Amino acid sequence: MTSENEAAVSAAVAKLYDTYPFPPEPLIDEPPPGYNWRWYWPTAYNFCTGRLPETEQVRILDAGCGSGVGTEYLVHLNPQAQVTGIDLSAGTLKVARERCQRSGADRVTFQNLSIYDVDQIAGQFDLINCVGVLHHMPDPIKGIQSLAAKVAPGGLLHIFVYAALGRWEISLMQEAIAMLQGENRGDYRDGVSVGRQLFEALPENNRIVKRDKERWALENHQDECFADMYVHPQEVDYTIDTLFELIDASGLEFVGFSNPQYWSLERLIAKAPDVMERAQKLDRRAQYRLIELLDPELTHYEFFLARPPLLCMDWSDDQRLLAAYPTLTPCLSGWPSRSFFNADYQLIQVSDSEYEFLQACEASAGKKETVADVLAKSPLELSEVRSLQSRQLILLEPSE
Numbered sequence: 244m245t246s247e248n249e250a251a252v253s254a255a256v257a258k259l260y261d262t263y264p265f266p267p268e269p270l271i272d273e274p275p276p277g278y279n280w281r282w283y284w285p286t287a288y289n290f291c292t293g294r295l296p297e298t299e300q301v302r303i304l305d306a307g308c309g310s311g312v313g314t315e316y317l318v319h320l321n322p323q324a325q326v327t328g329i330d331l332s333a334g335t336l337k338v339a340r341e342r343c344q345r346s347g348a349d350r351v352t353f354q355n356l357s358i359y360d361v362d363q364i365a366g367q368f369d370l371i372n373c374v375g376v377l378h379h380m381p382d383p384i385k386g387i388q389s390l391a392a393k394v395a396p397g398g399l400l401h402i403f404v405y406a407a408l409g410r411w412e413i414s415l416m417q418e419a420i421a422m423l424q425g426e427n428r429g430d431y432r433d434g435v436s437v438g439r440q441l442f443e444a445l446p447e448n449n450r451i452v453k454r455d456k457e458r459w460a461l462e463n464h465q466d467e468c469f470a471d472m473y474v475h476p477q478e479v480d481y482t483i484d485t486l487f488e489l490i491d492a493s494g495l496e497f498v499g500f501s502n503p504q505y506w507s508l509e510r511l512i513a514k515a516p517d518v519m520e521r522a523q524k525l526d527r528r529a530q531y532r533l534i535e536l537l538d539p540e541l542t543h544y545e546f547f548l549a550r551p552p553l554l555c556m557d558w559s560d561d562q563r564l565l566a567a568y569p570t571l572t573p574c575l576s577g578w579p580s581r582s583f584f585n586a587d588y589q590l591i592q593v594s595d596s597e598y599e600f601l602q603a604c605e606a607s608a609g610k611k612e613t614v615a616d617v618l619a620k621s622p623l624e625l626s627e628v629r630s631l632q633s634r635q636l637i638l639l640e641p642s643e
Contacts, residue, residue: 248381249359249381249382249385252380252381252476252477253331253357253359253380253381255429255476255477256331256332256379256380256475256476256477257331257332257333258429258431259332259431259470259471259474259475259476260309260330260332260334260335261332261333261334261335262334262431262432262470263431263466263467263470263471264309264310264332264334264335264337264338264467265309265310265335265467265468265470265471266309266310266312266467266468267310267465267467267468268310268312270338270341270342270345270346271345271346272345272346273346273347274315274319274346274347274348275312275315275316275319275346277576277588278316278320278573278574278586279313279316279320280572280574280586280587280635281372281401281501281545282313282316282317282320282321282372282401283320283321283573283574284296284299284301284303284320284321284324284369284370285299285638286572286573286574286586286635286638287370287399287401287547288399289572289635289638289639290499290501290547290635291399291498291499291547291549291553291555292553292554292555292556293555293556293557293558293632293639294554294555294556294638294639294640294641295570295638295639295640297554298323299321299322299323299324300323300324301321301323301324301325301368301369301370302324302325302327302366302367302368302369302370302395303317303321303324303325303326303327303368303369303370303371303372304326304327304328304329304361304364304368304370304371304372304393305317305326305327305328305329305372306329306358306361306371306372306373306376306390307329307330307331307358307373307374307375307376308328308329308330308336308339308353309330309332309335309339309375310335310338310339310342311328311336311338311339311340311342311343311348311353312342313372313374314326314328314339314342314343314348314351314353315342315343315346315348317351317372318343318348318349318350318351319346319347319348322350324350324370325350325352326348326350326351326352327351327352327353327354327364327368328351328352328353328354329353329354329355329356329357329358329361329364330353330355330356331355331356331357331358332355333355336353336355339353340353358373358376358377358380358386358389358390359380359382359385359386359389360389361389361390361392361393362389362392362393364393367393367394367395367398368393368394368395368398369395369397369398369399370398370399370400370401371390371393371394371398371399371400371401372401373390373400373401373402373403374401374402374403375403375404377402377404377479377489378404378405378478378479378480378481379475379477379478379479380477380479381477383404383479383489384488384489384492387402387489387490387492387493388492388493388494390493391493391494391495391548391550394495394548394549394550395550396550396551396552397549397550397551397552397553397554398549398550399498399547399548399549400493400495400547400548400549400550401501401545401546401547402544402545402546402547402548403543403544403545404479404481404486404489404543404544405478405479405480405481405542405543405544406480406481406482406535406541406542406543406544407480407481407482408482408535408536408539408540408541409539409540409541409542409543410480410542411539412450412451412454412455413454413472413473414478414480415451416438416441416451416455416473417473417474417475417478419441420434420437420438420441420473420474421434423437423441424437428476429476431470431474434470434473434474435466435469435470435473435474438469438473438474439469442455458542459472481544482532482535483528483531483532483535484528484532486544487528490546490548493548495548495549495550496548496549496550496551496553497546497548498546498547498548498549498553499546499547500544500545500546501545501546501547502545502587505534505538505541506530506531506534507534508522508523508530508533508534511534511537511538512537556639556641558629558632558639561625563641563643564614564625564628564629564639565613565614565615565618565625566613566614566615566641566642566643567613567614567639567640567641567642568611568612568613568614568639568640568642569604569607569612569613569614569617569628569632569637569638569639569640570604570608570637570638570639570640571601571604571605571608571636571637571638572586572635572636572637572638574586574635575636576588578601579598579601579602579605581593581594581595581598585634585635585636586635591634593636596621596622596623596627597623597627597631599621600617600618600621600623600627600628600631601631601636601637602621603617603620603621604617604637613642614628614639
C-alpha cells in the first residue's frame with residue numbers, strides 16, 4: 244500500500260523526468276557503441292560466480308529504466324534474453340521506446356510502472372538492473388524489497404546508489420537552490436535557471452564550483468543532467484553503514500562491489516604495515532567504511548546481490564581448470580593487441596604468451612576445446628590462466 248507521502252514524492256519524481264527525460268543520450272539508428280560488462284549476463288554472472296552461466300536464455304528486468312539507455316544495451320548485449328523495462332515517468336518511457344525501436348532493440352517490453360508495483364509483472368527474473376533509482380525513492384527499503392522478491396533462485400540484482408561523501412558539494416548546492424526557489428520548488432525549469440545563475444555568480448575558486456568543473460561539467464552543460472543532479476525532489480545519499488542497512492533489508496546475499504580495486508586496503512595503506520595489520524583485524528564492513536573515510540572521492544556504490552543458491556566455482560583444482568572450456572570475454576576494446584582496454588575500459592598489457600593464449604581461446608570459440616587443449620597450442624602456467632580468469636579476460640565453463 245502506497246502512503247500519501249510516497250505517492251506525492253513519486254509524482255514529483257515523475258514530473259521531473261517528464262520535464263527532463265534522463266539520461267539524455269542521443270537517439271541513434273544502430274546499436275549503441277561499447278559495452279558495460281555489468282549489463283552482459285555472462286560477464287556479470289562470471290564476476291559473481293567465477294564461471295559462465297548454464298544458459299543465456301534468461302529474463303532481465305531494467306527497473307527504473309528511464310530513457311532506455313541501459314535497456315538498449317541489455318537487449319543488444321543479451322540476444323537470447325527476454326528484457327522488460329519499467330519506469331514511473333510516462334514521458335521518459337516514450338523516449339525509451341523510440342530509442343530501442345530506432346536501434347533495433349526490439350526484444351523489450353516496457354511498462355509504465357513503479358518499482359513498488361513490480362509484483363504486477365508475472366514470474367521472476369535472472370538479472371534485475373536497478374541503476375540510479377533506489378536513492379530517488381521515498382522508501383528505498385520498500386523498493387529494494389519489492390525487487391528482491393522478483394529475483395529468481397540463483398539470480399542477480401545489480402544496484403547503483405549514491406555515496407554521500409563524494410557528493411557533499413552536490414548536496415550543498417541542492418539545498419541552496421531549494422532555499423532560493425521557495426514556493427517555486429517543483430518548477431524544475433525554474434530550479435535549473437536558479438542553479439545556472441548561482442554557478443555563474445560564485446567565485447571561480449569556490450569549492451562547489453571547482454568540484455563541478457572537475458567532475459561534472461562535461462555532463463552538466465545539458466539541462467537534463469543539471470536537473471537530475473541539482474534540482475531533484477528526492478535523494479538519499481548513503482554511507483557504508485546505511486548502505487548495508489539497505490542491503491540487509493533486501494534479504495539477499497551481498498556478492499560484492501563491481502569496482503573491487505577501490506575497496507583494496509593495500510591501495511591506500513600498504514606503506515604502513517602496522518596500520519595495515521590493525522585494519523585487517525576489522526570485519527569486512529568496517530574495512531569498507533575505513534576505505535571510504537580515507538578516500539572520500541567515491542560518488543556511488545555499484546554492487547551485486549544474489550538469491551541463493553548461487554553456483555560459485557573454485558578453480559584451485561588443477562584438473563577442474565584443465566577440463567574447463569575457456570572463452571575470450573567479448574567486453575574488450577582494442578583487441579587483438581598486446582595492449583588493449585579491459586572490461587572496465589582500463590588500458591592493460593599482456594605478455595606474448597598471454598596474448599597467444601587469448602588468441603587461441605578466441606579461435607577455439609564454438610569448438611568445445613578445453614584449457615588443456617588450448618595450452619597444448621599456447622603454453623602458460625596454470626597460475627597465469629587463473630590470472631586471466633580473475634581479470635575477466637577469459638570466461639570459463641565447467642566441463643562437469
